[in-house]
Amino acid sequence: MSELRYLFNPDSIAVVGVSQNPSKVGSVIYQRLMKNKSQGILKAEVYPVNPNIRSINGVKVYSSISEIPDDVDLVVIAIPAAAVPNIVREAGENRAKVAVIISGGFAESGRIDLDEQLRKAIRETGIRVVGPNTIGVSDPYSGVDTFFLPRFKQLSNGKIAESLPEISPGNIAVISQSGALSEVIMDCLKVSGIGVRAIVCVGNQVDLTVEDFLRYFSNDPLTEVIAIYLEGVKDGRKFLNALIQASISKKVVILKAGKTDVAGRAAYTHTASMVGSIEVYRGAFKQAGVVEVEDMEEMVDVVKALSMMKTAKGNRLFILTNAGGLAVLSSDLAPHYGLTIPNIPEELMKKLEELKNQKIIDPIVFLQNPLDLTAQGTSQTFEEVFRVVASSGIYDLYLIMPSHQPPSVDDTVIDRLFNVYREYDCSLVVCEHGESEWSKYIRERFDQLGIPSYPDVRRALRALSALATYRKPRNRIFEKPWETNRISWLYNLGDGPLKFEDGVKILNHYGLETPKSLTVLNEEELRNVIEELSFPLVMKIYSTKIAHKSDIGGVIVGLKTQNDLIEAYKMLRKKVVDLNVEWEGVVIQEMVKGVELILGSSHDAVFGPTIMFGIGGIFTEVLRDFSVRIAPIDHDDAYEMINELKMKKILEGFRNLQPVNIEKLAETISKFSKILWENPSIRQLEINPLIASGDRFIAVDIRGTISKNKDNR
Ligand code: ADP
Ligand code: MG
Numbered sequence: 001m002s003e004l005r006y007l008f009n010p011d012s013i014a015v016v017g018v019s020q021n022p023s024k025v026g027s028v029i030y031q032r033l034m035k036n037k038s039q040g041i042l043k044a045e046v047y048p049v050n051p052n053i054r055s056i057n058g059v060k061v062y063s064s065i066s067e068i069p070d071d072v073d074l075v076v077i078a079i080p081a082a083a084v085p086n087i088v089r090e091a092g093e094n095r096a097k098v099a100v101i102i103s104g105g106f107a108e109s110g111r112i113d114l115d116e117q118l119r120k121a122i123r124e125t126g127i128r129v130v131g132p133n134t135i136g137v138s139d140p141y142s143g144v145d146t147f148f149l150p151r152f153k154q155l156s157n158g159k160i161a162e163s164l165p166e167i168s169p170g171n172i173a174v175i176s177q178s179g180a181l182s183e184v185i186m187d188c189l190k191v192s193g194i195g196v197r198a199i200v201c202v203g204n205q206v207d208l209t210v211e212d213f214l215r216y217f218s219n220d221p222l223t224e225v226i227a228i229y230l231e232g233v234k235d236g237r238k239f240l241n242a243l244i245q246a247s248i249s250k251k252v253v254i255l256k257a258g259k260t261d262v263a264g265r266a267a268y269t270h271t272a273s274m275v276g277s278i279e280v281y282r283g284a285f286k287q288a289g290v291v292e293v294e295d296m297e298e299m300v301d302v303v304k305a306l307s308m309m310k311t312a313k314g315n316r317l318f319i320l321t322n323a324g325g326l327a328v329l330s331s332d333l334a335p336h337y338g339l340t341i342p343n344i345p346e347e348l349m350k351k352l353e354e355l356k357n358q359k360i361i362d363p364i365v366f367l368q369n370p371l372d373l374t375a376q377g378t379s380q381t382f383e384e385v386f387r388v389v390a391s392s393g394i395y396d397l398y399l400i401m402p403s404h405q406p407p408s409v410d411d412t413v414i415d416r417l418f419n420v421y422r423e424y425d426c427s428l429v430v431c432e433h434g435e436s437e438w439s440k441y442i443r444e445r446f447d448q449l450g451i452p453s454y455p456d457v458r459r460a461l462r463a464l465s466a467l468a469t470y471r472k473p474r475n476r477i478f479e480k481p482w483e484t485n486r487i488s489w490l491y492n493l494g495d496g497p498l499k500f501e502d503g504v505k506i507l508n509h510y511g512l513e514t515p516k517s518l519t520v521l522n523e524e525e526l527r528n529v530i531e532e533l534s535f536p537l538v539m540k541i542y543s544t545k546i547a548h549k550s551d552i553g554g555v556i557v558g559l560k561t562q563n564d565l566i567e568a569y570k571m572l573r574k575k576v577v578d579l580n581v582e583w584e585g586v587v588i589q590e591m592v593k594g595v596e597l598i599l600g601s602s603h604d605a606v607f608g609p610t611i612m613f614g615i616g617g618i619f620t621e622v623l624r625d626f627s628v629r630i631a632p633i634d635h636d637d638a639y640e641m642i643n644e645l646k647m648k649k650i651l652e653g654f655r656n657l658q659p660v661n662i663e664k665l666a667e668t669i670s671k672f673s674k675i676l677w678e679n680p681s682i683r684q685l686e687i688n689p690l691i692a693s694g695d696r697f698i699a700v701d702i703r704g705t706i707s708k709n710k711d712n713r
Pocket of ligand 1: 515538540547548549550551555557589590591592593596617618688689700701
């Protein structure tokens with residue numbers, strides 16, 4: 001990916017599409033580059049190109065790239081789409097390394113042919129392309145900037161107002177799949193006092209993709225955090241692998257848009273109805289150690305914290321303030337962000353009491369966490385208390401809210417807290433509410449000192465939460481699924497719904513347990529049952545046509561006698577006759593006791609085989625307590641999936657249920673996760689319920705679909 005070096009640090013740039021009209025895109029870009037050059041930020045030579053004009057402001061305009069005497073590294077193209085492929089070819093033939101195509105009017109407008117021509121030019125000349133249909137890049141270090149929107153615009157009252165702020169150099173690299181969003185991000189980062197390594201907008205990605213930029217910034221010494229606005233990718237595994245590598249060297253934060261295509265539709269399996277594309281992306285983000293944010297505000301807040309402050313080992317938070325209300329508010333909210341506020345242990349309590357004896361802490365202060373110093377607290381009190389608590393090393397994180405309003409607090413509190421912070425190198429976030437001059441000043445100064453500050457308790461806690469939970473991912477590669485079935489007899493099966501007994505065979509092949517069952521076609525065969533199975537039993541309609549048997553009363557549990565069996569059989573037989581579906585018999589199983597779980601696996605269009613695990617049974621879709629990952633998973637993934645369940649407590653032994661062996665459960669989940677990945681003919685596979693009790697995990701209901709023909713998938 002060394003070509004990208006020429007995008008961010010070219011020695012020479014050609015701008016194709018400058019014109020006499022200064023408000024044309026090509027001209028705006030040219031002028032901006034020239035301005036950066038005159039300010040000494042941009043070192044590269046800049047050559048304007050347009051075959052129809054000779055000069056602009058006395059500067060020679062070249063009629064083509066070939067006419068430029070110098071070798072051109074970077075070509076910025078802002079001309080009508082139809083002419084672009086030829087210009088790219090010419091640039092490539094003249095040894096240009098990278099082209100940024102600003103022009104739109106390609107595949108996004110239905111001109112797939114132009115994309116084809118573009119790809120051909122790229123293939124044949126080896127040039128790399130950003131875009132088309134992009135605003136390109138803005139790099140405050142090298143001054144390469146193709147963002148063509150005006151920095152200032154006139155209001156109708158005549159006033160000239162800033163419309164797009166100038167970004168300052170920093171350590172956050174932004175990759176965006178939306179041009180408009182890139183500008184919003186620029187603005188928001190600026191307002192929060194955050195500098196940027198570079199912003200890249202990928203456009204249509206005919207050549208360079210999000211993954212390429214991820215790789216570039218992963219190896220870029222100026223980058224600390226990579227922030228991505230993501231709509232979607234084509235090759236999920238390639239993306240996931242690039243994300244993992246990026247997260248190992250940098251911190252990655254993603255705002256994922258397009259969340260409403262969530263499943264929720266009626267489907268053959270519960271998995272298919274519950275797991276939509278966003279759930280799959282989320283699973284991948286977790287496997288890649290990515291922090292996912294919900295909106296722009298959170299993006300900026302989290303990026304700020306991660307780029308400035310060191311991450312914490314745990315979630316034990318100490319809160320220090322002089323505003324009682326903020327103490328209460330923050331302790332109410334902290335648990336929502338996964339933070340705990342442990343009590344002050346005895347050792348530390350003694351030291352704080354000493355401060356009280358020395359009158360540094362006011363006698364009326366009640367010593368606890370959150371610690372409210374009251375309006376009596378001075379800047380010195382903040383410093384001394386913070387020092388004593390930080391030196392104890394008991395807490396992982398600190399939230400300090402030195403409200404400036406009381407007369408006892410002055411602005412020396414900033415440097416006082418900073419000194420302690422530096423001494424103990426802790427994870428600290430500051431919250432200062434309000435928009436008064438003082439409030440803004442305090443926040444700005446903390447930010448400048450490298451301590452992230454926020455104007456709201458909730459936002460400060462969210463930032464702390466990111467610092468507490470951030471973890472590097474495990475280094476691994478997600479391979480593409482197998483091309484041929486590991487279980488060869490799968491080729492003998494017909495396409496369509498999987499038969500129960502085939503499901504049993506598949507699961508057993510992978511070491512998963514199924515209950516003792518018998519399929520019975522007629523009343524005579526019922527007699528064999530007592531010899532083979534022991535009461536209590538369950539009888540279910542056996543049919544590949546009925547997706548959810550209990551919905552139609554097709555499952556009867558708790559059969560204790562031969563008589564019960566005959567009764568149940570008659571009832572189910574009548575149901576099938578009434579429903580007018582083909583009679584395929586009934587399945588009789590031994591009854592299993594335990595917690596009902598669900599294990600599902602399906603092919604995602606982007607990521608391939610995925611796995612979901614959660615609370616199962618007939619209410620699974622109502623409870624929606626499940627987690628998703630890209631398959632296959634390892635033991636640690638399985639553990640994390642189990643821990644994600646809101647109801648994981650019921651696995652620890654609940655009422656008359658035995659506690660579940662979590663180690664064995666994790667093993668079962670990871671075994672199951674290999675099935676689709678190793679057998680491409682299985683398109684969906686689901687166990688619901690998987691009945692868990694102690695060391696045993698029994699798949700009492702199996703559903704799945706088979707499609708052997710690749711083209712039908
Ligand atoms: P379906 O999902 O098609 O309605 P299931 O086979 O999953 O049919 O049965 C529905 C419910 O019946 C299960 O969620 C479980 O509560 C109960 N059940 C089914 N088979 C057994 C079994 N072998 N042991 C205990 N309970 C069972
Ligand atoms: Mg079921």
